[in-house]
Amino acid sequence: MTRRTGRTLALLLATLAVTPAGADPATLPAIFPTPVEMALRGADTIALGRSVVLVAAPGTQPETLALVERGLRDAGVRTIAAARALSPSADRAQIVLGTGDTAPVRAALARAGTTIDDAREGYTIATDADGAGVVILAGRDADGLFHAAQTFRQLARTGPIPALLIRDHPAMPIRGTIEGFYGKPWTMADRTKHLDFLATVKANTYVYSPKDDPHARDRWREPYPAATLSALGALVATARRDHVDFVYAISPGPTVCFSDPADAQALERKFDALRGIGVRSFYVALDDIEYKKWNCDRDAAAFGPSGAEAAGVAQAKLLNVVQADLLAKDAASRPLIMVPTEYYDAKESPYKAALRQHLDPRIVVQWTGTDVVPPAIAISDAKAATKAFGRKTLLWDNYPVNDYAQTTGRLLMAPYTRREAGLSGELSGILSNPMNQEAPSRVAVTGVLAFAWNDRGYDADRTWRFAARELAGGDPHATDALLTFFDTQHLAPTFGSQPWQEQAPRLKALLDRVRETLADSTPDRRRAALAELARSADELTDASDAIRAGVADPAFAEQTRPWLEALQLWGRALRQTAAGLSAADTGSRAATRYFAEAKRLAAEAAAVRTIAGATRFDGPVRIADGVLDRFVTDAPGLIAIPAPK
Template structure:
């Protein structure tokens, strides 16, 4: 009789050791590396793991951030874990304890010592440590209040597991500014959209939201006028919600179309507008000078002050106004953060008279935004960012025009590809990244999750894994809904530029499947062809079913509502592909019914291609695109891949 010996047993025989036999039920669960997004700066596993059980003791250190404590409590409650409070750690833990607070507080220092961990001392940094001894210990230690909150967001992710591994995470962001700028044209987000988005930003450790909708008349066309009281109340609600998420609410104004740079009255109007927002708790402001004509003046006074209109004169005039605004912000508010501006030449790093004037005259405290090598850049490299640093005389804040869909090339599209083709190491040359999202808030989270993760830790960023994490978050960790979302995302993978060539291809996963089917039908034997048709039918079933799965309730309802026309069209395209698969199967069997299947498929494809977008939801209305150039082409070509016999 021959007995198979595993590699460990063979090793034991080789070194003369005996391996004890431990029943599987008695073995402690091993610690396994958790998937945390954004990827932490450093994570190390310890020995063992532990379950929190039905109840834990929460030790909130004196001065612990209130929003963090509330988040920890709600995260535990969502898992059905009861929480009681204590002021300090006992010598022996009879129940799992969670310690939360600043790294300089006595309870947190004591907990870190038990864990053998030290505090991450970078801005917004934190240490999260767990100890799998006694009943278990978790410590969430923040370098500052934001760091505490970020630690709680990581803890929330760990709670998805039944058992917490022993580990130490020391973490902090690579870039100081991370988030979104609601800077698109077309229908602005609603207040409810913004509230949901602020909560999302907090969950992915982003820290900045810029209010800059192009269609807010009181921020652009009528910028000199005060906001109506009701609008101020809504903005105040957003400011409070942002604060609770440790997100900096930045108010942006766009005076460029009508401002008179030399007129003290216009400076005063800007300051009055900022004063009103400061009264709501806003401490950071932004002046947008993009998408304006800078080769003519809006008033005679500017020509008298700065000379003939032109790029260099515009740079000089803008710098003078912005410097005065910056000085006023500091005078009025000791907590004021540096002013942010977006220049008129925002879309490249080429040397120009305008950039030279801005570089030489703009207050060095003012942050300058830049969109990369183009308005919608296909990629951004470290040399690109270095060129921008040189051109503007400071590290720039990247305004990344992804996944915004307010330009003609995006008509009929949701942009749901991963955030990619931004070079690791950009944190060394940028002050941060702000994504310009889509008019559709919930679908925007797919790409913005990647933006936040890249800005947090660009060197360890994995676009594909983060893309999957975004799907899981939208699906509430439901596996079937996550798979349906990823199928849908693939049909919206194309990312256009302002030119004719996209920077991300359409439906790469589906294209690989369909290309494989084509190749097998062309060159495979009968068995292989039958298997290819079966593969095609399974793919068609997944596409046809995905919309109903997405609408079934597990997925964020805002995502389903804002994607409604795309889901409608996807269901039709899925049925068209099912009929194409049935037609190919019939043709392979020599069944003349194939022709009827193909005709029905063409009719459904025509219906799918005619589904319109939600009128007025985006800047350009049109028909919905679903895996265009891939799915439509295959459905059109299917009748030619296997010759169907004529109808009798």
């Protein structure tokens, strides 16, 4: 035996001593958003069993403790015993949680031989597999500890927890959504669910800015009715529990007089009322307004003739007054956020130069990228925006919003892609503008927020599949059905004629293979291709029922109802098409009948319309349009059908 062989054998024997014969090896778990650092620390695992000891350090917030307890119960734990400190001889797994400045957590981290991730909102999860095992959840701050609990929720539900170390923190300071679309706003129930969802993907910001809230835009000077203010207060409380900053946005631009102290005072009064229900972050939206003419003669006297540069000066003056008032009333208030009138590119202009020169540097500026709906965003684009606005911008990403004409009949559920890794170095954060349909929006929003958390470690396709599993409550059949559905809603338009995401890439690849096989192949290969086509048709047909039965939140099925109806009809049309091609391939004139039925079903599917009033533009539902409909139309010409004798 050589010396090298001896060392290899010794290493193998040592490994077998840790992992008993027949035991499953420890595997690196899949966590979303992807942690900055995650590594196995050996082959051991910690089984939670039916009873654990929970050591919650002083100051642990109730919602964080409740989240950990819920994760344990979902993992099958039935008894959770409380303790003040680790026991060196516990007969069951111990879970320690708290911030890094507490004694129980410091002691546990020392035992595990690691330290806290010290970035804002950072956390460390470490395991010690000695004895019954210890799992440590340590937050740099209360937010970081809450994020650790969200990661633990994912770890606990996969079975035994492997010996590992996770050190994690967000790449971008601001991560979340802005309810900033036109059309029917979300209901308060939608918003509550959305805030709870944001917590699961470690978001920290939600901006309330529905364009059709009259008290935030057309009648912005008027106070909210008491009932509405109370409902908003309940949302603010939910956001606080979910460690999400509730930002209230107002849109005074269509009527504001920038130089009138009365209008500045009206803004301050509105913010004071919202502060009374717990809001601590505020936003002034100046998008989608006519900024080259004044709303009042007073502005002409104060700022001169109307125009882009004068508008920038006037807007800066008003926003600076509001920012100063916020700080005077609450020294701990977050900086005011604004969206400028020129929000959609980074080209130098008199308006941007005026903002850059006059706007308080503490105020955060939003920017939508190189266009209103940009096909891609590169680091160089963000650098240009920083130069144009004189500060790092907060990206308002208009995906997956579907309130413009090009999105009529569509749900936008492709993976979040074509945003360059490294943008975290040039942006202050990302806010996604979601769809009018809250539950379907979670698919794309999950990707946006995973990118904002760790843009360098982001994997679009894996995150997309994770979003499907979450909606399916972990059910594999429902997950596959959702992915089939998502593929038919893959197209993402821009304001131009060219989409930035293609339609139904998975289905198109299959249909292209079928065309190519029918064009030039042997009979056996043709039969195999047609059998694959029939299976795909069955998947499309059956997906709707699987989704309705399997999604964890019934709101998803309700908000996608016409799309699921049309999907089933298109699946049946493709099933008849496959039958017609198979009949034609064997020389059967029954093909004509099958193709006729496919045509009838396709027409019925194409007539299904969106839910009236649910989006800004109503219209026919689109299902893999340009791909599926084209194949059904072309199929009768792919194989010659025998003529009647």
